[in-house]
Amino acid sequence: MAEITKRADDYNRWYQDVIREAELADNSPVRGCMVIRPNGYAIWENIQRTLDAKFKELGHVNAYFPLLIPKSFLAKEAEHVEGFAKECAIVTHHRLMQVERDGKADLIPDPASKLDEEYVIRPTSETVIWDMYRKWIQSYRDLPILINQWANVMRWELRTRMFLRTTEFLWQEGHTAHATEAEGRAETLQMLEVYRWFAEEVLAMPVIAGVKTPSERFAGAVETYSIEAMMQDNKALQAATSHDLGQNFARAFDVKFQDQAGKVDLVWATSWGMSTRIIGALLMTHSDDDGLVLPPRIAGTKVVIVPIWKNDDEKSAVCAAAQKLAAELRPRIGPVHVDDRDNLRPGWKYSEWERKGVPLRLEIGPRDLAAATAMLKSRHDGAKRTAAFVDIADGVQAELDRIQRDLFDRAAARLVANTHRLDTWAEFTDLYANRGGGFAHCPWCGDAACEAQVQEETKVTIRNIPLDGDETPGACVRCGKPSRGRVLFAQAY
């Protein structure tokens, strides 16, 4: 059994150790790409299930667009190409041929199969989607279009990290088309709120919702909104984004419609996404030195039952009781696992399921069986309590609810404790150089050059301008020029 590095000793190594020990993902033979293992994918499936239901509840539908995008599409929106050109994988041939090199068989792209127009592996799908929207939209009666897709995308990042930044990642991308600017903006904000709800209520991850500064805007957007979460090392992680694209993509792809009065206008657009990166955020929000900690609402396995016995008679009695309890719990609780392996002792099983982040463990031994109770132990705080067999589902559900609340409260308390209101540059540099960093709400002048200067000197960036932020006029924390309100600063992943 490999050890998990303590967070205090080496936070980055701890992060990787937890991924390995909880069997969330593994490195693949391809640079920067990871294999998401069943334990990790179960989390993603729960994310998909929950978000997908919410999207549909709000009128969205799913569709699928191709992985390959004609290279020329990317060039149609000026800022978009500038944002993504440097990180695209490109398909140039469609056939391999066998050749002999130094006496050995080798495969090379067949020169005769070189493509006239090369394809880009999608870094995001706005272009191919808006090319199709041109065909589908003629009248205001065709609007709105509220399409989402679950897909993989590739961005050839220079430096990768499991879940947080991989060359290929999974996400959902919503792409909507609207008849009015107001409708587009409302959709953008609605989806931002969906992400806030999901992060806080399902992932137990408190976030700050706000609008990005122009320099952090999505390539091609009029306005970008984000939710920002605080990790245990006090760094910020952008957990999701929602973009108001205005008419930029409609203009680039010539998507027009006729309104009720017969007037022709460009269509208004939004896009919004959450990716597998959120799994890294989830890990860094709740987990501890013993391994993964998961909120019950997103955990793949909600409860593990560990039967305890001393001999074959006890084993059969206790295992039968465990299976019966599991069957009783499943309809109400969801996935419940009975760990009846007989080659491992209970202590080993405890530590294994703790590493893997199962929120609640239920122990049943001969003594419990005699008393018709089970021992409950919650992963995140080690609290133990007994629950009677008669209303076991109630007891377990109550404990899972408590865990979910507790994890949110714990993360929220950490967020508050490490968030500061700062007015002077001396306090600002002191916070990030000597006091462990965190979130800082500070007045800012609105000048991109000043923002860049802060980043250069401290590696701290403006995460967003909180929607419910302080709009009291003041003096910029960096340059002292007039400020129209406070913005959220932090070091970011």
Add this chain to the structure above:
RNA sequence: CGGGGCGUAGCGCAGUCCGGUAGCGCAACGGCUUUGGGAGCCGUGGGUCGCAGGUUCAAAUCCUGUCGCCCCGACCA
């Protein structure tokens, strides 16, 4: 892509400087005793030393190239 570190059994590592039959701990497998917080004893199996060339009688070890991982930068969800 620049700087640094590292690829040896599933995991963690020693061996590399100074070439000479590939080792240790944990895990795995078999047996017996065990089982309420990481069990004990005995036995067994498993590695073309990241990959490709080269030097040599002989390469994990020396040389060249290459791929991957980690950390720091630049870029980013």
